Structures are given as structure tokens and as C-alpha cells.
Amino acid sequence: MTAADTNRTILATWRIEQPRLITSLSRMLRDVPLAEDLTQEALLAALEHWPAAGVPDNPGAWLMATARRKAFDHLRRRRMLSSKHDVILRDLQQEQGAMPDLDSALDDDIGDELLRLLFTACHPRLSREAGAALALRMICGLTTEEIARAFLIPEATVSQRIVRAKRTLSESGLAYETPRGEELSVRLASVMEVVYLVFNEGYAAARGDEWHRPQLCHEALRLGRILAAIAPLEPETHGLLALMELNASRSAARTDAKGDPVLLMDQDRALWDQLQIARGLRSLAKARELGGAGGFYALQAALVACHARAGSPGDTDWRAIAALYRELAALVRSPVIELNRAVAVGMAEGAAAGLAIVDALQDAPELRTYHLLPTVLGDFLEKLGRHDEARVAFEAAAKLTANAREQTMLKRRAAAAADAANAGK
Amino acid sequence: MRFMYIVTSPKPMTGPNPALFEAISKLRDRELKAGRMIDDGGLLPVATGAQVRIADKKLSVIDGPFVETKEMIGGYAVFDLRDKEEAVAMAREFMQLHLDHMPDWEGTCEVRAFFTNPCT
Numbered sequence: 001m002t003a004a005d006t007n008r009t010i011l012a013t014w015r016i017e018q019p020r021l022i023t024s025l026s027r028m029l030r031d032v033p034l035a036e037d038l039t040q041e042a043l044l045a046a047l048e049h050w051p052a053a054g055v056p057d058n059p060g061a062w063l064m065a066t067a068r069r070k071a072f073d074h075l076r077r078r079r080m081l082s083s084k085h086d087v088i089l090r091d092l093q094q095e096q097g098a099m100p101d102l103d104s105a106l107d108d109d110i111g112d113e114l115l116r117l118l119f120t121a122c123h124p125r126l127s128r129e130a131g132a133a134l135a136l137r138m139i140c141g142l143t144t145e146e147i148a149r150a151f152l153i154p155e156a157t158v159s160q161r162i163v164r165a166k167r168t169l170s171e172s173g174l175a176y177e178t179p180r181g182e183e184l185s186v187r188l189a190s191v192m193e194v195v196y197l198v199f200n201e202g203y204a205a206a207r208g209d210e211w212h213r214p215q216l217c218h219e220a221l222r223l224g225r226i227l228a229a230i231a232p233l234e235p236e237t238h239g240l241l242a243l244m245e246l247n248a249s250r251s252a253a254r255t256d257a258k259g260d261p262v263l264l265m266d267q268d269r270a271l272w273d274q275l276q277i278a279r280g281l282r283s284l285a286k287a288r289e290l291g292g293a294g295g296f297y298a299l300q301a302a303l304v305a306c307h308a309r310a311g312s313p314g315d316t317d318w319r320a321i322a323a324l325y326r327e328l329a330a331l332v333r334s335p336v337i338e339l340n341r342a343v344a345v346g347m348a349e350g351a352a353a354g355l356a357i358v359d360a361l362q363d364a365p366e367l368r369t370y371h372l373l374p375t376v377l378g379d380f381l382e383k384l385g386r387h388d389e390a391r392v393a394f395e396a397a398a399k400l401t402a403n404a405r406e407q408t409m410l411k412r413r414a415a416a417a418a419d420a421a422n423a424g425k
Numbered sequence: 426m427r428f429m430y431i432v433t434s435p436k437p438m439t440g441p442n443p444a445l446f447e448a449i450s451k452l453r454d455r456e457l458k459a460g461r462m463i464d465d466g467g468l469l470p471v472a473t474g475a476q477v478r479i480a481d482k483k484l485s486v487i488d489g490p491f492v493e494t495k496e497m498i499g500g501y502a503v504f505d506l507r508d509k510e511e512a513v514a515m516a517r518e519f520m521q522l523h524l525d526h527m528p529d530w531e532g533t534c535e536v537r538a539f540f541t542n543p544c545t
Contacts, residue, residue, distance in 0.1 A: 008510050009510055009513075009514070011510070012507070012508065012510030012511040012513070012514045013514040013517075015507065015511055015514075016511055016514045016515050016518060019455065019458075019459040020455060057521055057524075058521065059514075059518075060518070110454070110455055110458055110459075111458045114458060114459070215507075218505065221460075221505075222459075222460040222461065222505065223460065224460070225460035226458060226459060226460035229457055229458045229460065230458055
């Protein structure tokens, strides 16, 4: 085995043990940022000692013992500075004597501790980007470099983000949070925003990007599964998981041989992952059973489910989609959602009905630079035979998009509309 | 990446002793909560199973137990992990539990990655 192989094995072994390691340390020290530091130090120790001595039979115990030693050292050093640490140190020493098998007691609480880790990492005081970096680091065991590659940002930026986030948490006394009651739902929403951010970042990956980017979808799915496992009675955790599984199910069909994106309605549905769709639909059903059918993520999952259930584009239940968009629009005032609803209504009831909704959006300030508004408008006008107006709309849309491929496509549609207008004259 | 773990043993399946069962349950719980385990199952004894076999262009159905079987499948699990190194590390931990709690047991945990559509 080469040195590189050995390192990969050590890293993999550490990653397998990492969830238990960080949850144990976090509970022991009642300090999430510090627990994170120590799991990293344990990794470094393993990378230093295991190549020569071999991977121990019980790597988890080795890592835990190493981390605990470093924790004691750290606390002993800081004992002079704070009485709080003195108390923790004394408690630890007592626990050490009275309960040498601390690890097994913690096995029962791993769910609680993971939840705490997630809440701490995704604290509303931190930016979502910082939350994503911390969550990926602390719960998924990604290195700084891997996070940087995944988000297409410099490694130094990620480092700084993590260091600053940990400092903010420590200095604000937020190092070990246990939200309860009403606060729990709010904080859970924060966590889900971060998870969804990670998913969308991975989902946006273009073919040709290295695997770290689409891999983010897998990490987000894992975070989603964790959430659903440790907060099973919260319907939106199942809704979010459903949404991510259902979207991810189309991965194989989303790009063509050249690497260009393929629109959903044009995708080869034989490439949709049916097992993943089944999992997504089961999660959605669970969300509904728990009374969460009207939740933000559950509604979006239901929308995607309509497409997932359709064997072919012609089988799509546009009425259901339109109704779901209406529900979503009532929940979240968003002109973009209204626009999507217009498209669905257009498919279900015809272009005139769709156009009525789009007309009402013409003055929405949020959509002023949104190229899809004139695109959809042009599409309806064309279907209604109003070709000259359609041309104007497509030309406006082409001006609003920065994407070269889309620009070309819109200009082509404008030209086609012009031809149709002339043919009519 | 998805991996399947298939546990086999040349000796008749007696199932895990209480200590091993508890240790495996804890591991299972950890992996479920860590979002890495997707599915698992222990299989009922070979005697209760059946085989549908093709040999010499002929299809036949045989009820268990199967005289010629050298290795019996005891159970399986499906995990979602980063790479083969992680999969092997997980398998090692699982098998080490057997060595720790049921040292007379012999068997294999085979680790196989799932085929994925090359378009992804």
C-alpha cells in the first residue's frame, strides 16, 4: 500500500467514526466548536501514528481516547482563565472515575447530540453559507478543501468562514444549544434552509464540474435522512427529504451527451431513478400522515411528485400542479411562484387562462429583470396567434438573460414569431 | 455511492448471542441516525428457503435445506457511503464486533458497490 492509499484508509476510518466522536465530545465538553477542533486533532493524530503502527482493531476507541486526552489538556490549560472550565474538568474527572464506559451511555443520546450539532451549526446568527460549511464539516466529515471545491470558492474563504463561525458561536454563548418548544420549529426551519442550500448547490452542478459538486446532493440527502431520523415527528423533515429525493431522481436525465441541460418536459423518463422516486413518495406520504401536507417543503415535493408520477409528458396532471401552486402562493407571497402557476394553468386550461395570470404580474418589481416572465408571456401569445406581440416578448427576454444558450434559443423563437406574423399578413 | 453488505458463514446459522446482538443494534442505530444506512435485514434459516435453479437448460425448484451449500447467507445491509474505503472501514467495524463478542464465529462480509447508470 502506498502512503496515499494508507492515508485514504485512515481518512475513511476516521469518517466512519466521526459522528460518534463529535457527538460524544460535544456532550462531554458542552461546546460544539471545541468538539469540532478536537475531532480534527484526533484525525491529525491518527494520520501521524497509524501509518507505522497500523489501523487499530477498535479505531473508534483509539480516536475517542486521543480526543479525550487532548480535551483534558485543553481544559487544564484554560482552567486558570475560567471557573466554568474548572467545573467541567472536575465533572469529567469524576465521570471518568465513576463511569469508565461513558461511550456506551452516549450511544442512546446520539440522536439528541446530532440534533444539537445541527442546531448549533445552522444557528440563525450565522449566514447560511457559514452554516452549510459547518454542517458539512461537522456532520458529513468533509475537509475544508472538499467544501471549497464543492462550492467553487477558495479554500481560504471556507477556512475563514468556519473559524469566524466557530468564534461567533463561542463568543455569543451559543456553543451548545438545545432549542425547545416554539423555538424548536424556528430553529428546525433554519437547519432545513441550510440543507436545502447544500442540495441546490449540488443540483446546480454542471457536467464537467468535478464530482465534489454533484456529491453535495448526496451529502444533503444524508443530512436530510439524519433530520428525518432524529426528528421523525416533524412533517417538514420528511417533506424536505421527499423534495430532495424526487429532484435527485432525475439526475441521469438532466444533461444531454454534450453536457447541455435538458428541460424536464424533454427528458428521457426511462433514465429517472424509480427507486429514488418511490423513496421520495414514501417520505411525502409520511409528511402528509403527520398533517404536514401544506408545509413549504411538502408542497414543493408534491409538485415534483406530479412530474415524477407521470410516465410521459402527456400524463402530467397539470390541474393538480396548478392547485398546488395556488396553495404554495398563498403560503409564500412570491411572483415567481405565481408565474409558475400561470404556466401550470396554461397547460391545464389553455393559454388564455395562463395569460390572464401573467398580465397581472407585468408590474411586479421583483420580476422586472426576470427573463422567464417575458418568455412565458411570449409563449402564451404565440399559442393565441398573437405573433407580433410574441416576437416583442421573446426579444425582451433575450435581452434579460446572460446565458448564451438561452439567448440563442429566445432569439430563434423571436425570429420564428416574426415569420409567423409575416405569414399571416 | 451505495454498497451492499452480504454476510455469509460456513457454519450453520445460530444467530448472534445477546452481547453481539446488542452491539450490532447500537451500530445499526448509529448508522440510521447518521443517515448512512438505507436498509438491512437478517434472513431466516436456509431450511425455510427455496432455490430456483437452472442447470442443463432445465429449471427446477428446490426446497431448503440445500445439501451442497458451503456458505450460507445470514443477512444483508445497504449503505450510502462516500467510497470503497469507507465501505471497507464500516465492514471492518461490523466484523470486529463479531470477533469481540462471538470469537468462535467464522464468516465473511462481502462488500459490493451498486451498479450506477453511467450517465450520472
